[in-house]
Amino acid sequence: MDHQHQEEEEEEEDSGPESAFGKSPFQLTAQDVYDISYVVGRELLAISGGPRAEVPRRVTQLQFKIVGILEMLEALVNENSLTVEALKMERDNLKQEVDGLRRDGSSGKPEQLSVGPDKMLIDLTDPNRPRFTLQELRDVLQERNQLKAQLLITQEELQCYKSGFISPRDEQAGPTEKDSAGGRCSGSSRGSEEKTIIKRLFSFKQGKRP
Template identity: 65%
Template sequence: LPEPPRRTWRCGKEEDGGPESALEKSPFQLTAADVYDISSVVGRDLLQLHAGPQLPAARARLQFRIVRVLEMLEALVSESSVAEEQLRRERDSLRRELEQLRAAARGSPSLGPDQMVIDLTDPNRPRFTLQELRDVLQERNQLKAQLLVVLKPHKSEQRKMGETMKSQGNRIKKPNSLFFCTVLSTFP
């Protein structure tokens, strides 16, 4: 008994042609439902082989469908072997990269959480410790204080000298450099 063509629903769409349409698809677009449809078609054709007058036509259909299924399997196997080879190459590449990283990690010192590596050729690298900077700032402040202590008597002496020059008025146009040097040399 010939079976009428079925209509199937997949992904919300109606497909005409029934299970035979699965044989027309690309092997890479097949779903599990398509495999069951192909199995159904081949099984139906095997059952029709027992009928007498339809035997040559059924045999030809079955032969075509079996050849098509074998072509699909061949395409899937070759595609999977290509994908497997790509995965193997990628795995080998990742293993080599991992070994390189491990070798580099063995060669470099292990740093703690509060440590860092400084590039000695970097012109912007830190050059002094925090304690050294504090010491320099403290020394600078001490030197400033000493300078102020030394300059205080010198300023009062300059003020006195300026008052003396004003009292002399126009007689002295410019200070006597010998006198000025002598006054400055008296202060330590």
């Protein structure tokens, strides 16, 4: 009877949850872990609730199973350690490669490494690169506004000539007569001239063409 009972248990081990103990640690699945836990719990229940005569044999079987579990864990830990060491070596190799690239870059283009956080690198071959400072642009815009204002005044004076306020004979006259004629012209067109200049300057500031 005992021999037959032992054979039945061996058959259960080959086909049931016991089969997880015969697998390679690297082939175990989550279901195998559950099976191993189930087998250990079953053996503990059999030891605590079974006949006293069966206790020594049950304890021996449980010891073998515990040893098998420890061997699986040891194999997994060793494999994990090898993986970690390989990753560390790869990390060190990559770090050395990066350091070498930095040294090569510093020897070839030292100006790139001396740039601070508040500065900007400019590619001189870029056609869209900035060519003026902000102050230079302001000076150019101010000069442009002054030239536009002078152009408007010149156009108003030309209009005075065309309208007859200033004739060629007045141009050849003395300074007093010329100033008098110019005063009449400016007196008649000063208001419109100022409005035109102010209007065009505001239009220029708003990004419109005068």
